[in-house]
Amino acid sequence: MLLARCRGIVDRALAQLRATPAGAFTEPRGVGRAQLPSTVGGLLFHAGEHAQRHSGQVVTTARIVRGLGSA
DSSP states (O other), X not given: OHHHHHHHHHHHHHHHHHHSOGGXXXXXXXXXXXXXXXXXXXXXXXXXXHHHHHHHHHHHHHHHHHHHHTO
């Protein structure tokens, strides 16, 4: 169930990425309360890195749970 939810979220993110016009990647964006400078492309890259970290956490958690269940 958890992996299915993750796949659904990844599918939605990929659909959003596909819908983002190529010309939008260099558009400036402010981040957070301080409105630190970034671009649409920079934010998409950061989101990809963040998703990769959480995917790794899901895999690790699944392995731990499986390990605890076999004891």
